[in-house]
Amino acid sequence: MNADPARFRLTVAGEALRLFAENGYEATTVDEIAAAAGISRRTFFRQFHGKEDVVFADHEILLAKVAEYLSESHADPWEAVCEAAVMVFEGFAHWREVSRRRYAIVHEVPVLREREIVTIFRYERLFTDYLRAELPNVDNVTLVQFAAAVTATHNLLLRRLVRGDSAATSHELRTELMQLRSRFSAAAPATDGDVVVAVFRRGVAPERIIDSLRSTLDE
Known part of the structure; x- marks a missing residue:
């Protein structure tokens, strides 16, 4: 994980929001967000409870x-x-x-x-x-x-x-x-x-x- 937790979370959030804008909030999955951010699903859930949190x-x-x-x-x-x-x-x-x-x-x-x-x-x-x-x-x-x-x-x-x-x-x-x-x-x-x-x-x-x-x- 990135040494700077805040920067890491913002990077994931940036990718999630980009996908939401392109595909819609409901249609975008956690797996797609994790893949776009270059992390595993498990790592995503260590930082966020779900899509709502990442926003x-x-x-x-x-x-x-x-x-x-x-x-x-x-x-x-x-x-x-x-x-x-x-x-x-x-x-x-x-x-x-x-x-x-x-x-x-x-x-x-x-x-x-x-x-x-x-x-x-x-x-x-x-x-x-x-x-x-x-x-x-x-x-x-x-x-x-x-x-x-x-x-x-x-x-x-x-x-x-x-x-x-x-x-x-x-x-x-x-x-x-x-x-x-x-x-x-x-x-x-x-x-x-x-x-x-x-x-x-x-x-x-x-x-x-x-x-x-x-x-x-x-x-």
């Missing part, structure tokens, strides 16, 4: 990467979730042909559409669980809404990508997600530290306001 091989790889990334320490949990979504997008962009072929076959096969819905929810749940652990003082509704908004924004850009839209880039996604982060994090209550309220007379010079705030925050 989503790249998702499984990226879900594991996201879980690992979110297990690390991050200064800003809101931003960490955004960066995790960008990481997923860049993975699909790197494996664009696999993503494009899966997109086409999933929309032809009802059971695969159902599996895709479940898989998308797994990303959303990862984001929500992470935010709950990192931001215990933020209400649950806000965290669920943010995770859902991040996932939906990612999926919209990804659909544009696989349809050939050259403007759908990780840069655009990051820009959109940072705007989401600003809206949600600004609306959420502070989780630690003191709140400073400053009152000034109208007409006070901005420089005096800045100096006064700086002095107060330094105390």
Whole structure:
């Protein structure tokens, strides 16, 4: 087997999706996939439970990467979730042909559409669980809404990508997600530290306001 398990699984997935596109999902057998990938039937079943699993091989790889990334320490949990979504997008962009072929076959096969819905929810749940652990003082509704908004924004850009839209880039996604982060994090209550309220007379010079705030925050 290939020394890189992720690359091996993607190679098999690429061959499977090519055969699905050429012959149809139902008509393609595991033996045909194994032969196209240059592996035995036994090796195939060591890596996948069946044809349905092979369609989503790249998702499984990226879900594991996201879980690992979110297990690390991050200064800003809101931003960490955004960066995790960008990481997923860049993975699909790197494996664009696999993503494009899966997109086409999933929309032809009802059971695969159902599996895709479940898989998308797994990303959303990862984001929500992470935010709950990192931001215990933020209400649950806000965290669920943010995770859902991040996932939906990612999926919209990804659909544009696989349809050939050259403007759908990780840069655009990051820009959109940072705007989401600003809206949600600004609306959420502070989780630690003191709140400073400053009152000034109208007409006070901005420089005096800045100096006064700086002095107060330094105390």
